[in-house]
Amino acid sequence: xxxxxxxxxxxxxxxxxxxxxxxxxxxxxxxxxxxxxxxxxxxxxxxxxxxxxxxxxxxxxxxxxxxxxxxxxxxxxxxxxxxxxxxxxxxxxxxxxxxxxxxxxxxxxxxxxxxxxxxxxxxxxxxxxxxxxxxxxxxxxxxxxxxxxxxxxxxxxxxxxxxxxxxxxxxxxxxxxxxxxxxxxxxxxxxxxxxxxxxxxxxxxxxxxxxxxxxxxxxxxxxxxxxxxxxxxxxxxxxxx
Amino acid sequence: xxxxxxxxxxxxxxxxxxxxxxxxxxxxxxxxxxxxxxxxxxxxxxxxxxxxxxxxxxxxxxxxxxxxxxxxxxxxxxxxxxxxxxxxxxxxxxxxxxxxxxxxxxxxxxxxxxxxxxxxxxxxxxxxxxxxxxxxxxxxxxxxxxxxxxxxxxx
Numbered sequence: 001x002x003x004x005x006x007x008x009x010x011x012x013x014x015x016x017x018x019x020x021x022x023x024x025x026x027x028x029x030x031x032x033x034x035x036x037x038x039x040x041x042x043x044x045x046x047x048x049x050x051x052x053x054x055x056x057x058x059x060x061x062x063x064x065x066x067x068x069x070x071x072x073x074x075x076x077x078x079x080x081x082x083x084x085x086x087x088x089x090x091x092x093x094x095x096x097x098x099x100x101x102x103x104x105x106x107x108x109x110x111x112x113x114x115x116x117x118x119x120x121x122x123x124x125x126x127x128x129x130x131x132x133x134x135x136x137x138x139x140x141x142x143x144x145x146x147x148x149x150x151x152x153x154x155x156x157x158x159x160x161x162x163x164x165x166x167x168x169x170x171x172x173x174x175x176x177x178x179x180x181x182x183x184x185x186x187x188x189x190x191x192x193x194x195x196x197x198x199x200x201x202x203x204x205x206x207x208x209x210x211x212x213x214x215x216x217x218x219x220x221x222x223x224x225x226x227x228x229x230x231x232x233x234x235x236x237x238x239x240x241x
Numbered sequence: 242x243x244x245x246x247x248x249x250x251x252x253x254x255x256x257x258x259x260x261x262x263x264x265x266x267x268x269x270x271x272x273x274x275x276x277x278x279x280x281x282x283x284x285x286x287x288x289x290x291x292x293x294x295x296x297x298x299x300x301x302x303x304x305x306x307x308x309x310x311x312x313x314x315x316x317x318x319x320x321x322x323x324x325x326x327x328x329x330x331x332x333x334x335x336x337x338x339x340x341x342x343x344x345x346x347x348x349x350x351x352x353x354x355x356x357x358x359x360x361x362x363x364x365x366x367x368x369x370x371x372x373x374x375x376x377x378x379x380x381x382x383x384x385x386x387x388x389x390x391x392x393x394x395x396x
Contacts, residue, residue, distance in 0.1 A: 069366060071287075071364075071366075087286055087287050087311065087313075088313060089313055089314050089315070089350070091315060096350065098350075100331075100352075101313075104286055104287065104288070104311050105286055119283055119284055119285065119286060119370075152286060152366060152368050155286040155368050155370050156286075156366065156368030156369065156370065157368075157369070158367070158368065158369050161369070199367075201366050201367045201368075202366060
């Protein structure tokens with residue numbers, strides 16, 4: 001009797017030990033690694049520039065540089081003051097919009113702030129509606145804003161999600177005068193945790209040491225100059241001919 | 242009747258055990274918690290169906306074809322990626338091989354309909370939009386980041 005009781009207690013103890021070891025191993029393997037970042041202020045890459053050329057069967061956009069993600073957001077504002085966007089690949093610094101291109105998302109705006117968005121694509125079975133080619137032409141005819149941007153906000157909010165002081169508005173996403181959405185960093189409130197530029201995969205928020213190493217020159221990081229390029233140059237509006 | 246019930250239970254048990262084993266092998270056993278609510282499906286800005294990544298992890302199959310309806314690229318680039326990639330060309334669906342055989346220029350831009358999970362991961366901007374609506378908070382981006390590295394699970 002005593003032997004069987006001892007054996008049962010021993011088995012139970014062994015079982016609990018195995019469960020605990022398995023739990024610890026599973027936790028260690030699955031646990032998210034802490035992000036190790038440099039204590040630097042983020043560099044905000046200047047808004048990407050491009051020139052639009054309109055023709056009857058396509059719209060060509062020639063960019064000044066290749067984007068990090070090799071893709072760019074082309075946007076145009078519709079009559080409802082929503083920013084309609086499409087994600088297009090960039091080849092040889094050129095983007096081509098054809099009548100077969102339909103928008104990918106719509107961003108709802110209120111003044112210079114974003115208030116919401118909808119994803120429009122084939123996978124949700126939504127009606128395609130008007131092609132982006134038509135929307136872009138309408139924006140040009142109606143003197144509404146259109147252009148290109150690299151930032152995917154509000155579809156991507158990773159920089160704001162990881163910012164430990166976002167409640168103080170350190171990272172903002174205002175809508176600029178030309179209709180583009182571009183991040184604005186308020187350096188006085190920035191704790192230099194380095195998380196925002198680690199998670200930015202489209203290359204808008206950059207690690208300043210890496211940005212300088214790649215010869216990208218001076219970036220906009222001063223709070224006062226956040227909306228203006230360096231050296232006092234004006235941001236050229238996206239223009240066309 | 243009892244034998245039929247027993248047989249059915251055994252089939253279901255084998256299927257579930259297979260799924261658990263495959264998901265353990267891929268390194269993402271939590272992926273079997275996905276019950277295909279498809280809330281993530283309409284969130285990707287480039288039209289990838291995130292559930293496809295979860296399915297690939299459950300079955301430990303990075304070559305599983307998933308929906309990726311708004312990825313645009315040149316036909317030549319698509320051919321280098323996967324000749325069996327499914328495209329939309331002029332409102333009709335065809336593979337890359339068929340498109341090239343029809344004489345479509347490799348420099349023309351095409352829209353993807355379905356591609357392998359490991360290829361779709363390369364195009365993902367890691368915006369995290371797919372994780373936000375998940376009711377069971379599955380870390381889908383972990384699967385995508387894993388596939389983005391080398392196209393294999395847990396290598």
